[in-house]
Amino acid sequence: MPTPIQQPSQLFTAMATALRNSSELNVQVGNHDDFTTPGDKAWVLIDIERNASGERAATGRIAHVLTLSLQVIPALSATAFAACDLIAALKNLVTDNRWGLPGDQCDLPMNIDGLPSLAIRADQPNKAWTLTFNQTLYLGPTLLDDPLGTPKFARTWEVSDIDDPDQYTSLEA
Known part of the structure; x- marks a missing residue:
């Protein structure tokens, strides 16, 4: 049985571990502070953008509806559509994924959406794609x-x- 979760940051850690361990992706994973420039591998940058209220769980735990984003920055040698293709692979991984967290504390992702974006670092824009979704965590005592x-x-x-x-x-x- 998975370990009960106490904080939203545990979702970040579980997602990063799952993405790093995915043999299909072969990506570097981190947050915006970890990324400096594109390299030999694509980057997936995880960010928790919002923590909204939701309906309590049936057990009474407080709901935290997190809005998450996975920004993909392709490798330097990648084709023009590499980030879009990687977003499609991420969407397949995100759909129906609880990241190894307890099912009674972590709902399935909802409102999954991928859009082109820019990652700007040191005045250097990089073509990127961002996958956003909501995932509800139920934290605290029942x-x-x-x-x-x-x-x-x-x-x-x-x-x-x-x-x-x-x-x-x-x-x-």
Whole structure:
């Protein structure tokens, strides 16, 4: 069973590991701080662009809807369409991928979109493509678990604030 995740940065790490280990891609992976200039291999730069609210998980964990981008900068010797082709391969990898994270804490990617872009570094623009998508993480403790291990519940029509654990009551056996 995968290790429970506590922070959004764990998604970044899991994605970077999966991309580096993909035998189909053969790319360098990092963030914008890691990239200096195109080289012999294409680069995939991962960025978390947004952390929005979402609906809580059924267990009560707080939803973090992350907007992620994978920017592809082709190798120096690559053809004009290399970045577009790599985006297609990334799209195939991203679709239905939870990056080895627990399924109850990491939804499948949604709203996957690839667009041409520019990577500008040291006044040198590089032709690139960017794949963006949303992926929801559910972080924090579940509202069903309290320190005594007694499952709790609340009915929305009986409480003033469904997000307040103090308004939950113990399940009857």
